[in-house]
Amino acid sequence: MHFSIPETEVRSDENGSTYVAYNIHVNGVLHCRVRYSQLLGLHEQIKKEYGHNVVPAFPPKKIFTLTPAEVDQRREQLEKYMQAVRQDPILGSSEMFNSFLRKAQQETQQIPTEEVQLEIYLFNGQKVKVNILTSDQTEDVLEAVASKLDLPDELVGYFSLFLVQERGDGGCTYVRKLQEFELPYVSITSLHSPDYRIVLRKSYWDTAYDSDVMDDRVGLNLLYAQTVSDVERGWILVNKEQHRQLKSLQEKGSKKEFIRLAQTLKYYGYIKFDPCITDFPEKGCHVIVGAGNNELNFHVKLPSDQMKEGSFKVTRMRCWRVTSSQVPVANGTANPSSSSKCDVKLELAFEYLMSKDRLQWVTITSPQAIMMSICLQSMVDELMVKKSGGSIKKQMQKKRLNGSFQRSDSQQAVKSPPLLDSPDPSREQVVKLSTKLSSVSLRGLSSSNSASDISGNDFHGNYAFEGIGDDDL
Missing domain, CATH: 2.30.29.30 (Pleckstrin-homology domain (PH domain)/Phosphotyrosine-binding domain (PTB))
Structure with a gap:
């Protein structure tokens, strides 16, 4: 994953006070907007949990209001900080870091936590509708899909959720594999386009693992549908x-x-x-x-x-x-909240x-x-x-998490x-x-x-x- 903070915005809070928001992009797409104080809070949590010697350098507080040049300098420093945390094998995969990004993503898109129905596509064109919370992370949604299909627990790790974009010529473009730091419902909703779908696909490369999947009826059907699709396209x-x-x-x-x-x-x-x-x-x-x-x-x-x-x-x-x-962009937009x-x-x-x-x-x-x-x-x-x-x-x-989804009676x-x-x-x-x-x-x-x-x-x-x-x- 490529983290960047390419831009800042001056925004107003509920009290009418203005502040600088730092736009965190993942793979070139806006993931969330955060304040300096939020990132500082994350930094303090990481220091407390992992120690001073583990965390990368964080840009210091300033007493006076920052000039535009100082804001841009801080933006660059925060970008390097986020990249350093993400690249660290311990910090980048920590629940502390991932939950921070998930919460910030939800707050940025202003999507409240509530029960919703999310459509996940299979390679035979079938849609699997799962009932989830808007705040459910990627693994939660994958578990829900597996439960709906009656895919055995031991085979869930052989599959992943991918974000794809349907093209006008009937093909599709793989955008990314959904990550642990994002909320699938929020990710797909924030794109505001019917061209994007979340699909279930095998996530391994060694064909020797096919035997494990084919031993199960549901796993066999999933792998078969994907293989037929790959031949047809x-x-x-x-x-x-x-x-x-x-x-x-x-x-x-x-x-x-x-x-x-x-x-x-x-x-x-x-x-x-x-x-x-x-x-x-x-x-x-x-x-x-x-x-x-x-x-x-x-x-x-x-x-x-x-x-x-x-x-x-x-x-x-x-x-x-x-x-x-x-x-x-040649004819850029005047919308200050746009990520394009x-x-x-x-x-x-x-x-x-x-x-x-x-x-x-x-x-x-x-x-x-x-x-x-x-x-x-x-x-x-x-x-x-x-x-x-x-x-x-x-x-x-x-x-695997300690808790798991209950199998539905209507598979x-x-x-x-x-x-x-x-x-x-x-x-x-x-x-x-x-x-x-x-x-x-x-x-x-x-x-x-x-x-x-x-x-x-x-x-x-x-x-x-x-x-x-x-x-x-």
Whole structure:
């Protein structure tokens, strides 16, 4: 997650007194507005709980009214403070920090605590309506969805809630995975757009975990619906014969066999991102990035219009970072409470071991840069858990709350998705991913490891995990 405080506002309280509000953005979107005194209170709580030596430096109080220059200086100092707290493995995941952000989010959006109904979407188009409180955090909502679907407790940790934006072309853009410091109802309501949805999707990368999920009826239906959706939207690459086999299995209702066949296909389990820009292998290249199988996969259009495909293994990334910059909107708004005064330019850069003795930085410029970073971090976390002999089930047992939702008497079954549409015989399914790239055809992409291809032998192998996960710098 990328925390920033790009702007301040002069606001009035209930007594008519004015004060400076600091707008905290997460991933370039307004999360909450807070006063200096609120952040100071958080800082004092953290010091009391964790000690003076743990917390980062906090900007001091001032006796006199701050000048505009001093306000901006304090804004920068508070931004660094929030980033430092979030990056700390103890402070950033503490309930003290997360509850502060949740409360501030609710107060900023002025949404009272009350019972509401929230719609969570599945990949077969079905909506699961759960009764929650507006103040329920992400894990609470996930628990409520699992309860409504009758998903076993031990499988809840295999799934997460994601915020997605529906596009006019029928596709969707993954905005982010909902975090522990936010309230899903408040997050979706504050966007004021019907294009955004909260969807339930598996949150692991290793296909070996599919077996755990498929052992349960509800888990099987969820994974099956997601797999069918990924095939239909072209995220999983299939040829005509494979498509025929998949459709035959679907007609027979052979869900496990359908998934097992899909597991053998290219890009199974990947998340595909919207077309964006990269500086590899040359500056200004258009690229379609996919995350999966412990790698970032590139479909690159070179300035010469030549197409290349290749992969960057997470085990060969020494570190990565996400940076943001504010780009003024040409016809900006006069609304002082708007969070869209500036467009946010986001970049994901990672240092990659190209060969035995050569490291190189690769940069991706994309509004989804932070989502890409989250994918990388979760891949590394999963690899490290597996290396230490752990599992998702064991992690979930540690994280679970003492209390749990009661199972509803009227469970909502997960329906099977409709049959696959026949593939367009004139193109490969992956072409769907390049609709935003003019005059781009991905047919004929080489899967070889030749020296001329991005996925050459220098791009594979194992590398130490030193420094991995430095994504919030």
